[in-house]
Amino acid sequence: MLVLWPDDVFVSEVPRAQQLIRAYEATRCPVLALMPMDRSESHRYGVPVVKEDMGGGMLRITGLVEKPKPADAPSEYAAIGGYVVTPGVVDELREQTRRWYAAGDTTAEVYLTDAINAYASTRAAYGQVIQGRWFDTGNPAAYLEAQFATALQHPEYGPRLRELARSLDTPNS
DSSP: OEEEOTTEEEEOSSOHHHHHHHHHHHHSSOEEEEEEOOGGGGGGSEEEEEEEEEETTEEEEEEEEESOOGGGOSSSEEEEEEEEOOHHHHHHHHHHHHHHHHTTOTTOOOOHHHHHHHHHTTSOEEEEEOOSEEEEOSSHHHHHHHHHHHHHHSTTHHHHHHHHHHHHHSOOO
């Protein structure tokens, strides 16, 4: 199952979904979309525990730490808005849900990152560094940047927008 967060936009030659599917086809294991990050930003993301660099942007992972402090970040990669989820990860989600309800905590949240962390601690899981430019559209400025960057890639709209930007840069005489 392919899971993509809608507030993450990628401008790339090969769409994020295709990159994740290719990684899954090569491994037949769960795959997380990853991007390099500055450790100072680790408190904003799930950060994978990288066991091995497989080449081509594929990393073998053994866990995922949700929003660690920069000093505690296990790698310089952020898990960002894309997953190939396998039946084993879904089983982990079910188990977490069962445990939390059995404990009587109906306010607890079930997190995909927790399920992936549990799964990866005992079974093979991978991260794929996504090629392209990533926009987290969780705020208005980033949303506009993502729309503009996407439109610039379009064969019809890109030239028109570049011309508009040039004309706005030129002072009226």
